[in-house]
Amino acid sequence: MLDRLAGxxxxxxxxxxxxxKLVASNIANADTPGYRTRDIDFQFELQNAVAGEPQxxxxxxxxxxxxxxxxxxxxxxxxxxENALRxxxxxxxxxxxxxxxxxxxxxxxxx
Amino acid sequence: MSLFSALSVGASGMAAQRARAxxxxxxxxxxxxxxxxxxxxxxxKDVVFESASTASPFxxxxxxxxxxxxxxxxxxxxxxxxxxxxxxxxxxxxxDRDGYxxxxxxxxxxxxxxxxxxxxxYEANVAAIGAVKDMIQRSIDLFR
Amino acid sequence: MPAPVxxxxxxxxxxxxxxxxxxxxxxxxxxxxxxxxxxxGGFQEVFASAIRQVESMGQDASASVERFLSGxxxxxxxxxxxxxxxxxxxxxxxxVRNKVVNAYQEIMRMQM
Numbered sequence: 609m610l611d612r613l614a615g616x617x618x619x620x621x622x623x624x625x626x627x628x629k630l631v632a633s634n635i636a637n638a639d640t641p642g643y644r645t646r647d648i649d650f651q652f653e654l655q656n657a658v659a660g661e662p663q664x665x666x667x668x669x670x671x672x673x674x675x676x677x678x679x680x681x682x683x684x685x686x687x688x689x690e691n692a693l694r695x696x697x698x699x700x701x702x703x704x705x706x707x708x709x710x711x712x713x714x715x716x717x718x719x
Numbered sequence: 720m721s722l723f724s725a726l727s728v729g730a731s732g733m734a735a736q737r738a739r740a741x742x743x744x745x746x747x748x749x750x751x752x753x754x755x756x757x758x759x760x761x762x763x764k765d766v767v768f769e770s771a772s773t774a775s776p777f778x779x780x781x782x783x784x785x786x787x788x789x790x791x792x793x794x795x796x797x798x799x800x801x802x803x804x805x806x807x808x809x810x811x812x813x814x815d816r817d818g819y820x821x822x823x824x825x826x827x828x829x830x831x832x833x834x835x836x837x838x839x840x841y842e843a844n845v846a847a848i849g850a851v852k853d854m855i856q857r858s859i860d861l862f863r
Numbered sequence: 864m865p866a867p868v869x870x871x872x873x874x875x876x877x878x879x880x881x882x883x884x885x886x887x888x889x890x891x892x893x894x895x896x897x898x899x900x901x902x903x904g905g906f907q908e909v910f911a912s913a914i915r916q917v918e919s920m921g922q923d924a925s926a927s928v929e930r931f932l933s934g935x936x937x938x939x940x941x942x943x944x945x946x947x948x949x950x951x952x953x954x955x956x957x958x959v960r961n962k963v964v965n966a967y968q969e970i971m972r973m974q975m
Binding site for chain 2: 681684
């Protein structure tokens with residue numbers, strides 16, 4: 609129970625978690641020479657439900673600085689906010705599901 | 720890999736940017752320093768950043784070796800070793816036989832811009848820690 | 864709406880086992896949900912599998928908590944969801960069990 613309902617939401621939260629960790633790493637290394645921005649292919653990982661860790665890859669289309677670093681603080685800040693918001697939404701949806709199951713159980717208690 | 724590790728990453732970013740800012744401030748303060756205890760003018764100092772794996776105190780040995788996320792650390796502090804800038808100031812107490820005074824190679828405008836950049840990166844790391852903390856809190860809220 | 868179906872009662876003949884067999888009220892501890900009973904076997908299996916499922920969810924939750932506490936990189940939301948699942952499964956099971964026991968007791972009261 610809760611597997612079918614929450615399974616996808618949990619996977620969504622897992623991926624958002626992983627992505628946010630990468631964003632934190634990118635931000636911490638925004639001034640590290642030679643550091644390349646890392647990310648996951650969110651949609652791909654979501655649809656393919658691969659077991660184990662999602663695949664980290666480099667990001668295309670970023671501007672390279674003189675020292676070989678290509679972190680864009682604008683991009684990372686945007687992703688930071690977006691990931692946190694989506695995680696929030698998923699957590700709230702899960703909470704509602706859990707509460708409704710719980711109240712359904714409690715309701716059957718009156719006999 | 721838990722979200723908690725991302726907190727360590729953000730913290731490492733904050734520490735690194737602070738070290739960078741401290742050196743930039745020191746450079747700016749000593750832009751005109753012609754006399755130092757080591758002899759000669761002040762020499763510009765710079766941080767070198769390097770990616771470093773961050774293990775939180777809570778992570779197990781297994782996790783720390785396997786998959787700890789990438790933070791940042793100051794790997795080195797380099798001192799400017801190039802010849803100092805020489806200006807012709809005959810009346811200066813530190814002038815040499817020819818009347819030249821050795822000054823540090825510091826461009827204050829450049830270091831000010833760097834300082835602004837460092838401050839911005841610092842704030843971004845603070846924001847990262849805040850966002851991650853919020854996500855962890857949401858997970859806790861799922862309990863009730 | 865389809866017409867309601869009423870069970871078809873016929874008076875047992877005087878030679879059928881219902882008249883000649885000794886009447887003893889079965890006590891709770893002698894009743895067995897055996898495979899031969901009309902719906903007993905199926906129900907027992909459902910019950911047993913429910914118990915197994917609740918227990919396995921409980922074990923998953925414990926394992927997840929342990930991984931989280933020992934810093935093995937378990938995400939907190941994974942642990943929370945595992946424990947919530949286990950808790951809900953147990954609560955649901957408890958309710959079902961209570962209902963079954965109540966229903967059984969009611970039947971026992973009726974059977975006189």
